[in-house]
Amino acid sequence: MAKITFITHDGKAHVVEIAVGWSLMEGAVKNGVLGIDADCGGACACATCHVYIDPAWTASLPPKADTEEAMLDFALVTSPNSRLSCQIRVTSDMDGLIVRLPVSQH
Amino acid sequence: MSERLIIVGAGQAAAQAVQSLRAEGFDGPITLIGDEAWPPYQRPPLSKAYLLGSFARERLFLKSDQFYRESDCTLILGARVAAIHRAEKTVELADGRKLAFDKLLLTTGTRVRRLRCPGADLAGVHYLRDIADVDGLQAVFRPGARIAIVGGGYIGLEVAAVAAKRGLDVTVFEAMDRLMARAVSGPVSDFFAAEHEKSGVKLKLRTGVEAIEGDGRVEGIKAGGQAYPADIVLVGIGVLPKDELATRAGLASQDGIVVDGNGRTGDPAIFAAGDCTRHIGREGTAIRLECVQNAIDQARHCALAIAGKPASYSEVPWFWSDQYDLKLQIAGLARAGDQIVLRGDPAARKFSVFHLRGGIVAAVEAVNAAPDYLAGRKWIADGARIAAEKLADPSIPIKQMA
Structure with a gap:
C-alpha cells in the first residue's frame, strides 16, 4: 500500500491508500475522489483521468509512453507535469506522492 | 427533514448515483439493494481481462467499502426486491422486509436473452x-x-x-x-x-x-x-431490460422503463437509470442504450434531479470493445444513409470510420485510433461540420481539422 494525496481544484486534500500494482486512477475513483472521470476504464484511450504530479515527484515516476503523450494532447490545460493517472502503477516508493486535479476533465 | 433514498440494483449506475448524490448535496440516508453478493462492480472487464485471468476480482469493484461508509450508504446485498408499493412508498424484499423511501431509483440493468x-x-x-x-x-x-x-x-x-x-x-x-x-x-x-x-x-x-x-x-x-x-x-445474443418490478408497480415500460430527461418515471418519486431505461435520445427518438456511458450520465442526471438541481440529459453515447490488442471506440449513433468516410488504413490496424449526416459528424468508430475517437466525440457534441475530404486525409492531423 502507498498513501497518495489527491488535491482537488478547490484545494481539498483526500488521502487514499492504494494497493501496489493498482493505478493511481483506480485508487482515486474507488475512493470517490471527485474530479477523475476515467471514462475508458483505464485503457489510455480517453484523457479524462488527467492529473498534475507534484513537481518534487515528477522525475521519480516512470516516464510517459507515446500513447499517453498522444492522449494528453486532448486533455484541457496541460503542463509539463501532466499525466494520465491510469498509466501510473503504484509502487511502494510512491508512498507520500501528491497529485493535483484539474478543474475539469471535459 | 431529509429524504430517504432507496436504490434497487447494484451496478454502474447505482455506484455513480451514490457518488453524484453526495457531490450534489443530497443529505438523506441512501440504501442500495443488490441481488448479487457483490457491491457494484465493473461489467466490461468480465468478458475481457477478468475472463483472461489478468484482472483480480477486487479490482472489478467500482468503489471501496470506505466509500460507502463515508457516503452513509447502506448496502443490502444478496437480496431480491419482490415488489414496489407506490402508494405506501415502500419496497418489499423477498424475505418480507419492507423498507420505506421518499425517492426510489431503479438501476436494475438487464438480463441475458x-x-x-x-x-x-x-x-x-x-x-x-x-x-x-x-x-x-x-x-x-x-x-x-x-x-x-x-x-x-x-x-x-x-x-x-x-x-x-x-x-x-x-x-x-x-x-x-x-x-x-x-x-x-x-x-x-x-x-x-x-x-x-x-x-x-x-x-x-x-x-x-x-x-x-x-x-x-x-x-x-x-x-x-x-x-x-x-x-x-x-x-451472447443480447440482453433484455429488467423492468418487471416497475411494470408490476404500474410504471410504463416499452422495452425499457420509460423515463424523461431527468431520469424520472411517470411517478415523480421514482427514477430509473442505465440499461433498464428507455428515454428520448439527443436525436429525438426513444432509445434504450446498453452502455457504461448511459449508466453514468443518466445516474448523474437522476442525482441532480433528486438533489433539486434538474438538468436535461443530452450526452453523446459512447461504447468500446477490446478484442486481442485492438481497441474499438465508438461515439454517437450511426444510421443507415449516413455518409461513411474512412480515415487511415485498416491493413495498418489503426483506422477510423466517420459518419456524416447532412455534412455534420454524427458518429465515429475508431480502431486503435483514440485521437480520432476523442475528436469525433467532441464534434458530435458540438454538431460540427467537417469536410469528408479532410477527414479522409491522414496527413492532416485530427486536431487541426475543426
Whole structure:
C-alpha cells in the first residue's frame, strides 16, 4: 500500500491508500475522489483521468509512453507535469506522492 | 427533514448515483439493494481481462467499502426486491422486509436473452452477464476445448478473442451476414472478421443455430443444417431490460422503463437509470442504450434531479470493445444513409470510420485510433461540420481539422 494525496481544484486534500500494482486512477475513483472521470476504464484511450504530479515527484515516476503523450494532447490545460493517472502503477516508493486535479476533465 | 433514498440494483449506475448524490448535496440516508453478493462492480472487464485471468476480482469493484461508509450508504446485498408499493412508498424484499423511501431509483440493468432451441438447457451452455457466469466459464476454459459461440456481437467476439488466446478451438455462429451488425459499420465488421480469422477463430455467418446436441451435456451444435462438435457453448445474443418490478408497480415500460430527461418515471418519486431505461435520445427518438456511458450520465442526471438541481440529459453515447490488442471506440449513433468516410488504413490496424449526416459528424468508430475517437466525440457534441475530404486525409492531423 502507498498513501497518495489527491488535491482537488478547490484545494481539498483526500488521502487514499492504494494497493501496489493498482493505478493511481483506480485508487482515486474507488475512493470517490471527485474530479477523475476515467471514462475508458483505464485503457489510455480517453484523457479524462488527467492529473498534475507534484513537481518534487515528477522525475521519480516512470516516464510517459507515446500513447499517453498522444492522449494528453486532448486533455484541457496541460503542463509539463501532466499525466494520465491510469498509466501510473503504484509502487511502494510512491508512498507520500501528491497529485493535483484539474478543474475539469471535459 | 431529509429524504430517504432507496436504490434497487447494484451496478454502474447505482455506484455513480451514490457518488453524484453526495457531490450534489443530497443529505438523506441512501440504501442500495443488490441481488448479487457483490457491491457494484465493473461489467466490461468480465468478458475481457477478468475472463483472461489478468484482472483480480477486487479490482472489478467500482468503489471501496470506505466509500460507502463515508457516503452513509447502506448496502443490502444478496437480496431480491419482490415488489414496489407506490402508494405506501415502500419496497418489499423477498424475505418480507419492507423498507420505506421518499425517492426510489431503479438501476436494475438487464438480463441475458436466452437461447430457445432444443438442447438449450444442457449442461455446458453458458451465458456471460455477471461474476458467477465468468467464474463458471473460466473453470471449463482449457486449451484444446472446443467452444461454440452463439452470437457475433460484442460479448461473443470478446469471449472469442480470449478463448483463442487461451488455446481453445473457437467457432462463432452469427445469424446476420456480418459481425456486430447492430453496433458497427461494414468496414469495421469486415476488419474484425479478418482479425478473428487470423487468430484461428472460425466464423459461420448467416448461420442460425437450430439445436444444441448432447446427452445430458453439450456434445455439439447444429447450425445452418450442419453438425459441429463442441464441448462448451457460450451464448451472447443480447440482453433484455429488467423492468418487471416497475411494470408490476404500474410504471410504463416499452422495452425499457420509460423515463424523461431527468431520469424520472411517470411517478415523480421514482427514477430509473442505465440499461433498464428507455428515454428520448439527443436525436429525438426513444432509445434504450446498453452502455457504461448511459449508466453514468443518466445516474448523474437522476442525482441532480433528486438533489433539486434538474438538468436535461443530452450526452453523446459512447461504447468500446477490446478484442486481442485492438481497441474499438465508438461515439454517437450511426444510421443507415449516413455518409461513411474512412480515415487511415485498416491493413495498418489503426483506422477510423466517420459518419456524416447532412455534412455534420454524427458518429465515429475508431480502431486503435483514440485521437480520432476523442475528436469525433467532441464534434458530435458540438454538431460540427467537417469536410469528408479532410477527414479522409491522414496527413492532416485530427486536431487541426475543426
